[in-house]
Amino acid sequence: MADKNNKVPENVPGAWYVDNELCTPCRVCLDEAADLLKYNADESKVFFFKQPEGADELAHAASARDVCPQAAIAEDGE
Numbered sequence: 001m002a003d004k005n006n007k008v009p010e011n012v013p014g015a016w017y018v019d020n021e022l023c024t025p026c027r028v029c030l031d032e033a034a035d036l037l038k039y040n041a042d043e044s045k046v047f048f049f050k051q052p053e054g055a056d057e058l059a060h061a062a063s064a065r066d067v068c069p070q071a072a073i074a075e076d077g078e
């Protein structure tokens with residue numbers, strides 16, 4: 001389960017984040033939310049470069065969360 005105290009450091013501030021320990025990174029989520037998520041510099045993790053705004057982006061974020069096999073994406077951040 002993702003932990004808001006263990007975000008990938010590059011995550012922009014906000015509710016949505018990727019957990020730094022759980023992300024493998026398998027890249028499955030990028031197909032769901034390429035408008036919000038991308039690899040970090042060494043491609044060792046994925047992170048939210050943008051917080052979702054509006055219904056479409058929120059749906060993309062939710063899809064990314066739902067397909068993540070590691071349950072590394074959550075929305076209880078701050």
Ligand code: SF4
Pocket residue numbers: 018022023024025026027028029030046067068069070071072073
């Ligand atoms: S689907 Fe989950 S484990 Fe895979 S890259 Fe995305 S956040 Fe990381």
